[in-house]
Amino acid sequence: MSHHPPSVHSTYWTSWRIYIDLGWDIRWSDDPLLATGIDMDLDVVRVEGERGTWVDDRDEW
Numbered sequence: 386m387s388h389h390p391p392s393v394h395s396t397y398w399t400s401w402r403i404y405i406d407l408g409w410d411i412r413w414s415d416d417p418l419l420a421t422g423i424d425m426d427l428d429v430v431r432v433e434g435e436r437g438t439w440v441d442d443r444d445e446w
Contacts, residue, residue, distance in 0.1 A: 400432045400434060401430065401431070403430065403431035404430055404431075405429040406424065406427075406428050407428065407429065408423060408424050409422060409423045410422050411423075426442065426443075427440055427441070427442050428440070428441040
C-alpha cells in the first residue's frame with residue numbers, strides 16, 4: 386500500500402479518514418480566485434488500523 390496522499394494515489398485512499406496538507410503564509414491575492422502560500426510538504430494523515438495518525442514529511446512527487 387502506498388502511503389502517499391490520496392490526491393496523488395487515489396486508489397489507496399479507502400482506509401484514510403483524515404488528510405491535512407500543511408502550508409505556511411497562505412493568503413488571498415487581489416484576484417479572488419488566486420491564493421498564494423508555501424507548501425510545507427508536511428501531511429497529517431489518519432487511517433483505520435494500527436498505524437493511526439502520523440506526520441508524513443516525504444515529498445509527494
